[in-house]
Amino acid sequence: MHEMSLAMSIVETIETEATHRGFGRVERVVLEIGALACVDPHALTFGFDAAMRGTCCDGAELEILTVPGMAYCFDCQKNVEISRKGDACPECGSYQIVVTGGEEMKIKSLEVC
Numbered sequence: 001m002h003e004m005s006l007a008m009s010i011v012e013t014i015e016t017e018a019t020h021r022g023f024g025r026v027e028r029v030v031l032e033i034g035a036l037a038c039v040d041p042h043a044l045t046f047g048f049d050a051a052m053r054g055t056c057c058d059g060a061e062l063e064i065l066t067v068p069g070m071a072y073c074f075d076c077q078k079n080v081e082i083s084r085k086g087d088a089c090p091e092c093g094s095y096q097i098v099v100t101g102g103e104e105m106k107i108k109s110l111e112v113c
C-alpha cells in the first residue's frame with residue numbers, strides 16, 4: 001500500500017513548510033491527484049489520518065481534488081481525456097496516444113491558523 005508512504009511524505013512536506021513559513025497549525029489540506037496517478041483517495045485519506053498524528057497537521061481536514069487524465073492522440077491530432085493508462089483514444093479508438101497530464105500529485109493549498 002503505497003498510499004501510506006505517500007501520506008507520510010505529504011505530512012513531511014507540510015511540516016517543512018510550517019517550519020519555513022512559521023505557521024503553527026494546519027486546518028485543511030487540499031490535494032490535487034491526477035486520475036492516472038494510481039492513488040486510491042480512500043487509502044490516502046486513511047494513511048493521512050494516521051500520518052498526521054502528533055504533527056502540525058493533527059486534526060486537519062483532507063480534501064482531494066481529482067484532475068482528469070489527459071492524452072494526445074496522434075490520429076485525432078488533439079488532446080483527449082482518458083480515465084486510465086493504456087486506454088485507447090475515446091474519440092477514435094486509436095492506441096497511438098501519449099499521456100500528457102493527470103499523473104501528478106501535488107498539494108494545492110493549505111489553510112493554516
Ligand SMILES: [Zn+2]
Binds near residue numbers: 076077093
Ligand atoms: Zn483519437
